Amino acid sequence: MKTRDRIVLEARRLYNRRGYGNVSSAVLAEHLGISEGNLWYHFKTRRAILSAISERFAVDIEKRLSRLPAAGADIVDEYGDLLQALIWEFQEYRFLYRDQSEYGGHDEIVQRGVRGWIERTQQQFQLYYRAFASAGLLDWEEDRLADLAINATIILRYGLDHYREMGASIEEGGGAIRSTLLRHLTLFEHKMLPDAVERLKRSIERIADAGLPEEIAA
Amino acid sequence: MKTRDRIVLEARRLYNRRGYGNVSSAVLAEHLGISEGNLWYHFKTRRAILSAISERFAVDIEKRLSRLPAAGADIVDEYGDLLQALIWEFQEYRFLYRDQSEYGGHDEIVQRGVRGWIERTQQQFQLYYRAFASAGLLDWEEDRLADLAINATIILRYGLDHYREMGASIEEGGGAIRSTLLRHLTLFEHKMLPDAVERLKRSIERIADAGLPEEIAA
DNA sequence: CTATTTTTAGGGTGATAACCCTATTTTTGA
DNA sequence: TCAAAAATAGGGTTATCACCCTAAAAATAG
Structure with missing residues (x-):
């Protein structure tokens, strides 16, 4: 699966489990096993991930x-x-x-x-x-x-x-x-x-x- | 009204209006017209305010x-x-x-x-x-x-x-x-x-x- | 095979959060 | 009245946040 799609999928799972406000970009990147820089490459803002979901x-x-x-x-x-x-x-x-x-x-x-x-x-x-x-x-x-x-x-x-x-x-x-x-x-x-x-x-x-x-x- | 009681009252109002996670201590102190230091004098932690409410x-x-x-x-x-x-x-x-x-x-x-x-x-x-x-x-x-x-x-x-x-x-x-x-x-x-x-x-x-x-x- | 584009890692940044410390003012009680 | 206690202000600290920048690696195209 493409990294972008993995981000959308795993972000949704983490948000469901811990609440949107309790999942930072650092935590999300860590969970995905990618760097934070990579995360920001695929989504310029946090809201953009929310938009995709x-x-x-x-x-x-x-x-x-x-x-x-x-x-x-x-x-x-x-x-x-x-x-x-x-x-x-x-x-x-x-x-x-x-x-x-x-x-x-x-x-x-x-x-x-x-x-x-x-x-x-x-x-x-x-x-x-x-x-x-x-x-x-x-x-x-x-x-x-x-x-x-x-x-x-x-x-x-x-x-x-x-x-x-x-x-x-x-x-x-x-x-x-x-x-x-x-x-x-x-x-x-x-x-x-x-x-x-x-x-x-x-x-x-x-x-x-x-x-x-x-x-x-x- | 005592400052402590005002804090509990106004904190609850602000939390109701903007959501608990969207009200920082700085905003709360500003809203109350007191200093942040004073706020922390009356409540050692943020959770303590929640407890009082x-x-x-x-x-x-x-x-x-x-x-x-x-x-x-x-x-x-x-x-x-x-x-x-x-x-x-x-x-x-x-x-x-x-x-x-x-x-x-x-x-x-x-x-x-x-x-x-x-x-x-x-x-x-x-x-x-x-x-x-x-x-x-x-x-x-x-x-x-x-x-x-x-x-x-x-x-x-x-x-x-x-x-x-x-x-x-x-x-x-x-x-x-x-x-x-x-x-x-x-x-x-x-x-x-x-x-x-x-x-x-x-x-x-x-x-x-x-x-x-x-x-x-x- | 090589030039170009895409993807990745990771250090850096400025803002803001909760919370601490200390000096000063106000209140209180004998 | 005056000393002790309570209350207040405000600067400082540390952590974490979203997000930026750049260089290197990987993928891709001609």
């Missing part, structure tokens, strides 16, 4: 947002896939979700996009819930679907932080991931067909057991 | 946790008071809720207490919801009360961040506060007596209009 972030978000419930496919499976993609995104870009969200820390591309991404994520989830309802799997009034989607995305997004703060270890089977996914399920499982709920729970176990991206675990 | 935090949390639904009183009003106290707490100690929650940044007293505080807050809300149900104001199954309480506290806690990220201005009537409080209401208002819902909404307007603590607004 943010660009990838924007691309990955758009890819995830493009997952829509397909007509012929199994809606429960597809929802499970969406959950997996979302959790993955939260983990891979954890430091962006945490450290940068205030005090003007975001890169411009994120600053511009974040509001739309949140809204579109809510709409995306609403489409899935409406598909659940249409398929007879979920008993939910149409005019309360938007609230369900908003509440679900809030809990999914902040659940990981919440359970980590409660002391859930990130290792050992991803307790925080499992808890977060089960937590969002409590919003609507009592109105869902038991069979569909069971399948979702199995999806959740798969996601929680899938193992974490290495940049978090270490 | 954290101690007050612990005291304030315990005071808020002691608010329980009284037998004779009006439960709707009391719940509104609890919401107000909770929102206040989130605002007054915003930087603790945001900046310190990971990467080992917390003071020991917070580190030790946080898990219990979260659990007790959930239990506290559950008591209120049970009281709502007992009073015939809320139609909710007993064995789903805990889930409601957990989901409500998660949304209350992270709602402010969420709506700020969505672009809600903190000034001009506290859009984020109003949105967050209304958001948590969507979890159960459809199962609540319209009359009680109306009263809660009026409470929410009062809280949102109450004006923000000055350390946030500026």
